[in-house]
Amino acid sequence: MNNKANVVEKEAVVIRFSGDSGDGMQLTGNLFTDESALFGNDVATFPDYPAEIRAPQGTVGGVSGFQVHFGQKKIHTPGDYADVLVAMNPAALMANRRWIKKGGTVITDVDTFNEKNFQKAGFKTEDPISELKLEDYNVILAPISTLTKEALKDSGLDTKSILRSKNMFALGICYNLFDKPFDNTFKYFEKKFGKKPQIVDANKRVLQAGFDYASNVHALPSYRVEPAQIEKGKYRSISGNQATAWGLLAAAEKANLPIFCGSYPITPATEILQYIADRQDLGAKTFQAEDEIAGICTAIGASFAGNFAVTTTSGPGLALKTEAAGLAVITELPLVIVNVQRGGPSTGLPTKTEQADLMQALYARNGESPLPVIAASSPSDCFDYAFEAGRIALEHMTPVILLTDGFIANGTAPMRIRPMSEFPVITPRIAKNNGSKYLPYARPEDGSMTREWAIPGTPGLEHRIGGLEKMATTGTVSYVPENHQVMTDQRQAKVDQVIVKVPNQEIIGDQTGDLLVIGWGGTKGHLYDAVDELRIQGYKIGLASFNYINPLPKNTGDILTKFKNVIVAEINSGQFVNYLRMNHPKFDYHQYNKVQGLPFTVEELKDAFRKLL
């Protein structure tokens, strides 16, 4: 507990930790996040790495950041602007200048203020504060390096090792600032460096020194953010990529099938493959293929062979998979294709986020080649939509594209742990040898259009499938013109049938009114906050954030009629809005689009929406 007099209560706070790639900012941020979550706050975080593996020290390109948003209310985004910026060097100041909340607090290591560092960071003067016009901000020039050295002067560690722990000094300051306990952080030191008590001790001492320093600096404000009213239960922190991987593993478990993941690494999707590869203990097979084509083709082979098959990638990789995706469509094999969207076109901005692969997901196949497309909208619901993608693929015998994006894939948020018994059982329609001839493309009478899956190795169900057009029911190759129409229509009807289990699109906020905001996928958090804040201001506004794209929920046309205006906001030049124009042409749509490799900010959204209110 700090010993400040005036503790200010806050609903929610954004801290951004930033420093050189080597400064340990990701760890610092994670530790702070864990303490906040344990304390009972709701949290959301976002890491912001440099594009280079190790960009030159001290430069803006080399700055690594970690933003955490925590509150006593429900937190939907990692926050637009930081209440507190921790900047370990001038470059970190420079890199984050635009992301500090007006009048916010900046804590920086004044010991790094020297000519060389100013120059590397691109400052023209030796006065970064006025150069960045931070005079009206609460800037704390803390001698972090000096005090870290001071704290460890008797530790017996060399200077390099000592300085490596200066991030803990900064963390100590922050714990003080927000009046947080730090038992968990101490436990982490013990667990992590258990074998090196010297290091455990050093970290503890530096952290405590930072905490104490802050107690004595009266310029430092003191805040308190009470625990949030969030659903009771056991929680864990999860990133979107991890949640996607685990959601897929969960689907395999509930379908009682082995999982096979054929993938090729690509930013920002690689971690999904890695998280699945970690799970050999659950019997997961990962096949790191020679390229994306082999990734999807091995998965198609595995699907034919009876596994729950998935392939994971990002935009350029999806481009390479489209021919084979068509093969999965025509053979009607279950397959989940995960596409973590990043900035395009081409290699584009590989480490940045974007929503510009929607058209690619929907239409990038030759011929009439429909497949279901769904999108996740937060780090934790990646679990649910990955599971759902698996369910749809397996129950409808179809490839499914699941879209996430760099923003939710890399961001983390708490996820409530639900027992697997709460999830629905997935029931693939596996063919049995019941004596009568197996007809691979027979459609059942229940109207679902789903063909039966005959697993190689099953006696009596030997059959051949392939990429040529096939005769309805029997599946033999057919060039008969009318049959091609029949099969084209059946493939479409099968995808349309997915709608049966798709929930109605929910409207958040006002159910009728002046403006319906439409979004899809990873923008949900920002859209939510913008709509929520405008409603508090008295506007009649609702939000429909879509997760089901193809097919669209049944009530889509309905909800469009309920508002005077409709605006579709996307991180692209207008793909979903065009898709709506195709499917619901009777309506007028406004658009708000941004293609900057960044998520929306709540402020810009509010500005845009207000124009229509």
Next chain:
Amino acid sequence: MNNKANVVEKEAVVIRFSGDSGDGMQLTGNLFTDESALFGNDVATFPDYPAEIRAPQGTVGGVSGFQVHFGQKKIHTPGDYADVLVAMNPAALMANRRWIKKGGTVITDVDTFNEKNFQKAGFKTEDPISELKLEDYNVILAPISTLTKEALKDSGLDTKSILRSKNMFALGICYNLFDKPFDNTFKYFEKKFGKKPQIVDANKRVLQAGFDYASNVHALPSYRVEPAQIEKGKYRSISGNQATAWGLLAAAEKANLPIFCGSYPITPATEILQYIADRQDLGAKTFQAEDEIAGICTAIGASFAGNFAVTTTSGPGLALKTEAAGLAVITELPLVIVNVQRGGPSTGLPTKTEQADLMQALYARNGESPLPVIAASSPSDCFDYAFEAGRIALEHMTPVILLTDGFIANGTAPMRIRPMSEFPVITPRIAKNNGSKYLPYARPEDGSMTREWAIPGTPGLEHRIGGLEKMATTGTVSYVPENHQVMTDQRQAKVDQVIVKVPNQEIIGDQTGDLLVIGWGGTKGHLYDAVDELRIQGYKIGLASFNYINPLPKNTGDILTKFKNVIVAEINSGQFVNYLRMNHPKFDYHQYNKVQGLPFTVEELKDAFRKLL
């Protein structure tokens, strides 16, 4: 000249030659076509091969057909139904039963009527005429084999060789039927078999025998189709694929650049590569790549290196090229991508036609990745649109997708030969070393947005480009958010600028009225005939057949206002209509769609249109 009494004048006639793959039907059809063209008829033809290289003899799968439509009016399609069907065996009868015009003439070789052949062809009885309900047709059971043998009994040839010329007997019958000279056919024999006078003589004799036979069969009608009123000039017959290849060669010549074609064979696009490969005499370089990806990537390399680069493919191949197409978009290099559409999805119906790659052409790239898309609409205008694709690519520094389809690619029609001086000069914007620093992504002041092309080997213009987002003007790699927006918008604006030289969309027929028929690409001929015939019946109907898809012609919105109803007819499930809904959302569109691997028939179109009249 035949010696029949009642010669009936006809505006236009459709003949379909059909027989076993080995029966020489393609040659027969071509010879007939050449005679018709020389005589002054307008013509259009379409070959119809079996999917297999050599399907089993005598079976329906092994039937090879060649349809020719010739007339004294302008001919727009190879015709829906045949006035005359030549069927060399029962399988040919069976295969073409649906394509005979009600009450038409069927000439068949009665010598092939035996149990074995009936069975192979799938007849259930030994009476094919009643089984196929051809009683009301004018069926000529000609003893073609017997009479061929008879004609050559003294020729010294063996039976196998003799029977090989029975197609000439059938051809002779047809010449008689249409009162055609056959000097050219005789010349062909002399040229082709010059070194084997025995064969020349045999062919002539059989042809004459067929002709004479027909003179004596009074059941055979006799028609005359006068020369057509077509534009004066020198003509040649050309297929769509040949015209595409030659149009590209022409663009290279008019741009004064070497052509480089990097492709991988794929039905039905392979011939384009072959026609370009034939032209080493014009300096054309073809690179038969290891796959489609290498096809486009070698072309991109060639484009970077300063050649006029093209790559040619069909749907599944286009799928493989989409990642690299995005590279061409972001590097802003000129490149023509030809996609000859075939039946999909996946391998689908490789030898059949379809228009279902439109969405793929428009959107199958990751990120916001716009490029111009144009489509050819007849075998001969493939030349013009291939040329135009080259012009746009080179003058606007962009990849361009040219869409054709299996129907126009394989079909042939006469093309008027225009001297190359009548074609516009193509002016690529090639950078010169004028002393100032070369800025690869600088945009000129003329508003065209086209960057300059610096050819490697030019001193002083050394520069680097690539697939990462680039700083406006300088082209260096940039992660700056606002710059990404700027470049995204510039790439779009550049494609939009193509519109400056795009002609207004023409309406054929009534300029205002009750129904506007919209089509695009290879359906133009059928749509034309349907609209024309309905107009003759007094309906107020117009046709807009689009060749420019992205960007759409400037007046597109305009013309939509001029009719009470609009219907979009496509050989897919509705792709262009959706594209129109996106771009011109204020209108209501009806649709007519067919996905059978076949072109439209004029009849079905008329039926569909009449419902809205």
Next chain:
Amino acid sequence: MLENNIEVQKYTAADFKSDQEVRWCPGCGDHAVLNAVQKAMAEIGHPKENYAVISGIGCSSRFPYYMNTYGFHGIHGRAGAIASGVKTANPKLSVWQVTGDGDALAIGGNHFIHEIRRNIDLNILLFNNEIYGLTKGQYSPTTKYGQKTKTSPYGTIEQPFKVGQLAMGAGATFFARALDNNIKHATETFVKAEAHRGTSVIEILVNCVIYSDQTHAAITDKEFKEDRQLFLEHGQKMIFGKEKNKGIVLNQGGLQVVTIGENGITEADILVHNAKNQDPIVHMMLANMQAPEMPVALGVIRAVEAYTYEVALEQKIEETKAASKIHSMDDLLNSGETWVVK
């Protein structure tokens, strides 16, 4: 896992014929190979439902339709990747990849070298007719230098791959060669390929009567075939020729043809074939022998033991399972850092 030994079940080749009409050209070499495969599968005797035949696109790739087994006619070039997925996912299957010289070595070249490198237990039947048959006669990566084809009207300017050398360059543990006009030998070779654990590459020289007729005539022509075909058997001397008096010796300059009884050469001098030598160098020399200077090596050229990918993977999984505390999704979700909100 499949056992190495031949099973007892009794099949005849006819049991492996599907009800689909075979649609290759009359005279196409593929017919004979189909025959040989059906015979081999009957002889091997795995339960029919355990065979999976996976192909790409090409004339040869129509193969699965004619087999009364599980079959998958994939997309062009991807037979290797699809087959790799099938075997890895379901190791109990006996997986046969059917592919052409274009399918495997042009568009599918990458999957080909990688499946070999991984040593997945597949039988790759590579139908080498030195042409793209299905697309009607363009040159392929094995077409002979200078050949005129539809896309090389003035003759090709590309050196063909040597299939064996490429496969062994990629690390092949098994390489064999067979001919379409020797069904008996082809059948035997396929049986041996199946017995090998790992990727078995079998180059089958097939004749395309339409677009590359007689391309293998230098080897198969009746007149001199006995002098140009060397049938290798592990542990046997490399003797061939009409009079069975020719042999291969290995000296500093490489492999050489000698005549027994001439220049003091006796049978004892002739090289004994060791297909099991881990070092691929001699196998490459054998695979590279070209007619007419040398006989062409047929049969199993290389068959060495090594870990197969799918077995290694299953073993890792067993080990990891045994060592881990996580056995279900519930375990996983509750592992590591968690906290409770009350």
Next chain:
Amino acid sequence: MLENNIEVQKYTAADFKSDQEVRWCPGCGDHAVLNAVQKAMAEIGHPKENYAVISGIGCSSRFPYYMNTYGFHGIHGRAGAIASGVKTANPKLSVWQVTGDGDALAIGGNHFIHEIRRNIDLNILLFNNEIYGLTKGQYSPTTKYGQKTKTSPYGTIEQPFKVGQLAMGAGATFFARALDNNIKHATETFVKAEAHRGTSVIEILVNCVIYSDQTHAAITDKEFKEDRQLFLEHGQKMIFGKEKNKGIVLNQGGLQVVTIGENGITEADILVHNAKNQDPIVHMMLANMQAPEMPVALGVIRAVEAYTYEVALEQKIEETKAASKIHSMDDLLNSGETWVVK
């Protein structure tokens, strides 16, 4: 066409440095290679505007940005195809392909074997750090068996490619090996690669300090590097070792290390390197030598003459032009069957 001989123009390495900040990790082996290439280009002395540097995607593939030449940073795996297009379209350029073990051998494997087969005159600089650097540490097709990486948390189960064997399997006319920590030798090797007409594959063993640090230590470690590095020179004996007393001999069992002065071995017994031998067998043996049992071969292992693709193509075009009556589109349009409508 580029002439084989070194031109007179005077450049220094600095002339080849671009104005872009080099963004590899401090200590990354790529820095040294950049240096060596800049030196080599200066030494070769072609006019600067005639160099084109083409890469794929990967840490190493950022290379073109740092070169003050024409440069193209392509897409992942396609460097070979793009470079093939550049050279075929514009043969006067000196084309350098820069690629990683992932870029060239995983996703780009097919282009790699085909450019080699075609023998297009390119210099392929293959940066082999046995890892995917840019995507932060997954195993690559050259990662050692059993290695733990981000995607093989329990160790890989894949055999790595042997780069030289694969390249020669595909028909390479030139193969060399260089080290990131020997700039002088690397520079010399690059100059020799440029002098070779045809596809020159140079495997450069580079260190990724972040994700596969020390992966080449068995070769480069100061302590024993002299005993494990064999610098080959055409026409020179294969002698190496701290004391320059070790050598390579070739006998029935293949290559073997011997010590001069022991067991009666004299210098005369040591193998003389013949890089120009058309037969690749000995070159493969050399390329496959692995430490610690054998020294690792460095320098030019193979350099044989053969037709290059782009030259053959230009020749065919000249021949065809000379033989044809068609010299323009007008000629073409009016050729063959035509008719006149009046």
